[in-house]
Amino acid sequence: MKIRTLHPWDVTFQEAVKIQESLQSQIVIRKLKQKIKLVAGVDVSTSRRSHAVWAGAVVMAFPGLMMVEERWIRGSSDFPYVPGLLSFREIPHILNVLGQLKNEPDLFLCDGQGIAHPRGLGLASHLGLITQKPSIGCAKTRLVGEYAQVEYDRGSRSDLLYRGRKVGMVLRTKKGVKPIFISPGYGVTAGQAVEIVLKCTGKYRLPEPIRKAHLLVNRARREEEG
DNA sequence: GCGACAG
DNA sequence: ATCTTGTCGC
Numbered sequence: 001m002k003i004r005t006l007h008p009w010d011v012t013f014q015e016a017v018k019i020q021e022s023l024q025s026q027i028v029i030r031k032l033k034q035k036i037k038l039v040a041g042v043d044v045s046t047s048r049r050s051h052a053v054w055a056g057a058v059v060m061a062f063p064g065l066m067m068v069e070e071r072w073i074r075g076s077s078d079f080p081y082v083p084g085l086l087s088f089r090e091i092p093h094i095l096n097v098l099g100q101l102k103n104e105p106d107l108f109l110c111d112g113q114g115i116a117h118p119r120g121l122g123l124a125s126h127l128g129l130i131t132q133k134p135s136i137g138c139a140k141t142r143l144v145g146e147y148a149q150v151e152y153d154r155g156s157r158s159d160l161l162y163r164g165r166k167v168g169m170v171l172r173t174k175k176g177v178k179p180i181f182i183s184p185g186y187g188v189t190a191g192q193a194v195e196i197v198l199k200c201t202g203k204y205r206l207p208e209p210i211r212k213a214h215l216l217v218n219r220a221r222r223e224e225e226g
Numbered sequence: 227g228c229g230a231c232a233g
Numbered sequence: 234a235t236c237t238t239g240t241c242g243c
Binding site for chain 1: 230231232233
């Protein structure tokens with residue numbers, strides 16, 4: 001797939017914020033244009049003892065969820081974790097692993113936010129903009145926004161509101177288990193995002209492609225650093 | 227100044 | 234995120 005170079009990654013925090021502000025207007029939230037046949041879950045694992053990072057991508061058929069391909073790579077990260085600037089830490093490595101894929105995904109499921117972000121450009125939105133692919137943010141905890149408590153049953157949801165705008169949904173993917181924060185990243189609506197995430201979950205809290213990517217990078221890290 | 231804060 | 238054993242609830 002084509003990966004666009006929109007800006008440098010080796011930037012200061014202030015420059016990163018400026019980049020996000022300038023890119024935000026390019027985020028398009030609309031109904032999917034294409035049928036989704038391949039979904040990719042991406043995740044990054046970091047080391048506590050060094051700057052090493054492991055990025056992974058798991059491609060699965062949709063909606064059947066048969067495994068199609070999985071790849072991982074090791075890299076080195078200089079940018080620290082800063083709330084609101086996660087993409088500057090993780091996306092460079094995610095792009096490297098995406099470059100290894102033989103199968104081009106139709107949509108990305110990301111561990112983090114989409115437009116539910118202080119400047120409307122969470123990791124999922126940023127990745128979708130760069131790849132020009134639909135993307136969905138699936139975060140385990142809140143970054144911004146307010147919401148009403150979510151009911152107990154699977155499928156229950158509550159709007160995530162931020163500055164008077166609906167930026168996502170808080171979704172219960174498994175009964176009695178903590179809900180996750182779904183926000184459209186790029187090229188998909190919140191309703192479709194929820195629909196897709198529910199089709200990718202069942203037995204576990206997180207969407208299967210993300211969960212598989214998480215296991216993949218943790219396995220890789222454990223094998224490499226003991 | 228204080229509290230909040232994806233991974 | 235990472236570190237880290239047992240334990241409580243569906």
